[in-house]
Amino acid sequence: MEKLQLLIVGNGMVGQRLLEELSRMPHAYNITVFCEESRAAYDRVHLSSYFSGASADELSLVAPEFFEQNGIHFLREEAVQSIDCLRKTAFGTRGTIIKYDTLVLATGSYPFVPPIPGHDRVGCHVYRTLDDLDAIRRDAANCRTGVVIGGGLLGLEAAKALSDLGLQTHVVEFAPQLMAVQLDEQGGAILRKKIAALGVQVHTGKSTQKIIDGDQQRHKLVFADGELEADLILFSAGIRPRDAVARDAGLAVGERGGVIVNDLLQTSDPDIYAIGEVALWQNKIFGLVAPGYDMARKLAAHLCQQSGEAFTGADMSTKLKLMGVEVGSIGDAQARSPGARTCVYEDGVKGVYKKLIVSDDCKTLLGAVLVGDTSDYDSLLQYMLNALPLPESPSSLILPSLEGKPMLGMDALPGTAQICSCNNVSKAGLCQAITSGCTTIGALKKETRAASTCGGCASLVKQVLESELKRQGIAVNDHICEHFAYTRQGLYHLVRINKIRTFNELLQQHGKGHGCEICKPAAASIFASCWNDFVLDPKLVGLQDTNDNFLANLQKDGSYSVVPRIPGGEITPQKLEVLAKVAQQYDLYTKITGGQRIDLFGARVDQLPMIWRDLVDAGFESGHAYGKALRTVKSCVGSSWCRYGVQDSVGMAIYVEERYRGLRSPHKLKMAVSGCTRECAEAQSKDVGIIATEKGWNLYVCGNGGMRPRHAELFASDLDDKTLIRYIDRFLMFYIATADRLQRTSVWRDNMEGGLAYLQDVVINDALGLSVELESQMQSLVDTYACEWKRTIDDLEALKRFRPFVNDDLPDEQIVYVRERGQKRPPRAEEKALALIEHEELV
């Protein structure tokens, strides 16, 4: 049978999704694609990441060879100029003429530029394609200020992009509030405050009359009331469907644009379909990717005659992070439904605003607005989409969790509940994939595509996986690696109870094979936590991970950085001078760390012992920046100097740092001590935080900065020095005994059944009867502490490992540097060849 000709006009996200869906099922089409841009489909949802580091390749949505492998005829940089519906022929802008049997319009939309005088001046941009972004980037290089016209979702994305480019950024919005489509007035106001705090100036209720030459800067925006100058202007005032070709071809279009489609996504010509942002369904344009994907999926099934599933509209709820501010909008955010009631939670201090819109009988959720904290988004969305019965008091769903929020159990969700809206994956779909063998998040994502577009549902997917595995009774393999059928906790107890001190013993008695880079460092860490033997002992050295292996932090060029301990961040000028001398002598790049220490970069492995000889002679000790161990105890100056300090925070920080220095643990440990409630040492972002009170110390635990910041929780109040230390001893040893490998205290705490109360019960009330043992274990580690570097530089055998080559004392000639801002740094790839030549000439 001769194949039918399928012509797809447009290769954006939705057009590409249609191709992918078609490639997954048997069909009888020869497919041709017109792609107007020079690049095939890419991720427009994450477009702004192009300015924060992502490359065009990373944004691409097309697997290499996708078109070739699927026999798709791909016409790059060619748009469709006109369509002759009678003769079923399309004409390309470069002269290509294609006869089709079926045609799909996926031409998307274009940015609307209001026709104000001056809108087309040089330096006025739009924000839609990678080419637009390239133009903005080129232009921005010569600009200091930028203004985005439009304060909607896309406008704020664009503002982030400008501010990432280093421009002083303004947002001008015609409506009296930001994100008028998704938020209510109050939510918009909170968002505005938060964005202003990030340095972006917001001007609402401003109607731009014209754009003229500026006095100080390139442009001047003239408003009905006032004016604003800027070097670069970016229009983001909404989108319009790209329906010109369809219009000319005589297809029915909406009054305000958009190609009219029925439930099968068919236009007024039954052989022409439209999907994505060009399609107008029931007088609605869907400007989000998820409904577009849904259209692509349904149309593909329809074209392959696999199902007659109709397009039934889409939920326009959204959750996103705008300039670091979390924003969520669900359903009827403006409470327009008749009889709708609202309940509001607002925390003006933290800048959190949450509003529920519920039916007049308070039984079902109609919508929600979330600003500043979207952690409730996933469960609220499920309540709305599945019309789940609300709890007695719906406000409990948005109150802070310490007040006992009812959890939405995964078991309560029906199988039809949509978990991933981008890819339309239901709970039943996930469960089916889990049953068929996808028992890890990675496998589940690959199989179902859930959580692979915007990622917003990742935590829900994980919860479904966990609850389903539990329900099906599938044992989760928690073995540390293929060599040991134990968890880290299991190994810890085996080591401690059986007094095992070497990997060979552990492997022979409890494991198999040769070990690997997972179990060896874990074992080394456990040995150190239990016995505190010298980590470079010949029996232990082969177990140490990258950094522990040479007691320094490996950098990308194979050199190391050196961080001496500076307890509490207190250092004498004399010691600073020593650091300066060492850094000068070995030409080390020098940087102050976030933990009140000094990091010296660019030391070759053979230089480490000489550097440490000088440092040890001056009284420095290892800072263990290389270890999964106590790093620093940060402090503020406290009552010694500060007008507000109530306790000696530096003294306490030094005491704590010297007590726990060198303590090896499942992951790194950070601590801090603040001298008063102003909390200048940021102790609440640490694993252990100590904050002075009038009566003693408040102890906070399990905080974290980094990728997933978590505030530490108040563990105990007004402690005297002795009790404080006893609690920390017990807390740390309990963590070391029970945490997973590479599990920070924050995650350990989050996974702990019984939560903080249980932890307090164990540590404060001695519920497990372990206190004496935990304290004595810690005391033995404190008593056996020895500086690893002091020991190493006096150990001739250990020093042998620092030779550059076993048969040659010349250092690695391929470690070379270039200079920047008065210091050295590793050359970038394109600089390296030149740096090597220069280096050779010097030698």
Add this chain to the structure above:
Amino acid sequence: MLILERSTNTTWHDVCAMDDIIVGTGVAARLNGEQLAVFNTGSGVFAIGNFDPFSGANVLARGLLGDIAGVLVVASPVYKQHFCLKTGQCLEDPEISVPAYETRICDQSKRIQIRVDSV
């Protein structure tokens, strides 16, 4: 450098003593201007290139030794890819490998020698 045996296109080089490598670790060595990583796993001595193609640094000698499903490997200390000690093949990427060299232990188990093929 001590050259021990030369045939038409093969040379065995004496590199170091067995005692120079702590069991379960590696050392870097230079041969003919190339950098090698020489390991003693306890069950044998292996030599591969020291250059890590992923990081572009000469660091493989400092990686952790182990086995993945029975294949003896070193894990790069920078980004942790695994290289087979016998063949130099990267386990994560079939396109990538580092050179592998034949080794032998001589002189009453005291010296390590490595074979280098010259053109």
